[in-house]
Amino acid sequence: QVTLRESGPALVKPTQTLTLTCTFSGFSLNTGGSCVTWIRQPPGKALEWLGRVDGDDDIYYSPSLKTRLTISKDTSRNQVVLTMTDMDPADTATYYCARMIDGKDWFDPWGQGTLVTVSS
Amino acid sequence: QSVLTQPASVSGSPGQSITISCTGTSNDVGYNNYVSWYQQHPGKVPKLIIYDVTYRPSGISDRFSGSKSGNTASLTISGLQAEDEADYYCSSYTTTPSWVFGGGTKVTVL
Numbered sequence: 001q002v003t004l005r006e007s008g009p010a011l012v013k014p015t016q017t018l019t020l021t022c023t024f025s026g027f028s029l030n031t032g033g034s035c036v037t038w039i040r041q042p043p044g045k046a047l048e049w050l051g052r053v054d055g056d057d058d059i060y061y062s063p064s065l066k067t068r069l070t071i072s073k074d075t076s077r078n079q080v081v082l083t084m085t086d087m088d089p090a091d092t093a094t095y096y097c098a099r100m101i102d103g104k105d106w107f108d109p110w111g112q113g114t115l116v117t118v119s120s
Numbered sequence: 121q122s123v124l125t126q127p128a129s130v131s132g133s134p135g136q137s138i139t140i141s142c143t144g145t146s147n148d149v150g151y152n153n154y155v156s157w158y159q160q161h162p163g164k165v166p167k168l169i170i171y172d173v174t175y176r177p178s179g180i181s182d183r184f185s186g187s188k189s190g191n192t193a194s195l196t197i198s199g200l201q202a203e204d205e206a207d208y209y210c211s212s213y214t215t216t217p218s219w220v221f222g223g224g225t226k227v228t229v230l
Binding site: 063 | 221
């Protein structure tokens with residue numbers, strides 16, 4: 001069974017750097033072409049794709065956020081880390097990680113999500 | 121502003137069929153058959169219901185169907201039921217490469 005779970009701070013201050021961890025099980029980034037992607041959703045608003053990492057160290061970022069995002073992986077711990085710099089109240093959102101398969105273009109399954117609030 | 125355009129809301133009576141459109145460009149929806157759809161009930165995690173334009177994952181009702189013409193993809197819900205009341209999002213691969221979502225459509229069962 002494939003599962004993913006996001007963890008990190010619930011509250012960050014403006015200008016700070018956010019670090020979120022996606023811990024997954026049921027698949028490996030080293031085999032089977034699995035990838036992990038990050039998606040966020042501000043309260044009451046639409047989903048927004050942030051970025052993706054695969055087992056070959058290929059990393060893709062949202063063009064509108066790429067200067068602020070870094071995605072890394074620790075395959076031995078089955079974790080993917082998202083770092084977002086210079087946080088702003090507009091970045092308040094539920095952040096999800098989800099599995100993708102290389103060559104396939106859908107997100108399934110998703111983690112439960114973690115709400116991050118940016119406020120002083 | 122989302123890259124893919126969806127109607128903000130669609131409604132229908134139980135048993136009716138409704139269709140949600142998702143309009144993009146030749147660099148995303150029109151590029152290839154890489155459109156997926158997600159259902160999200162309030163306070164819940166999005167759930168994949170259609171992938172590669174027309175395919176349903178195991179366990180998804182055949183009342184959900186997808187199609188595409190040019191730069192516009194569509195999700196049709198047949199035999200509308202109360203449990204279908206939710207937000208629906210389309211997503212597409214883009215030639216950047218990246219992935220994008222639509223702005224979401226709220227489906228109301230009257």
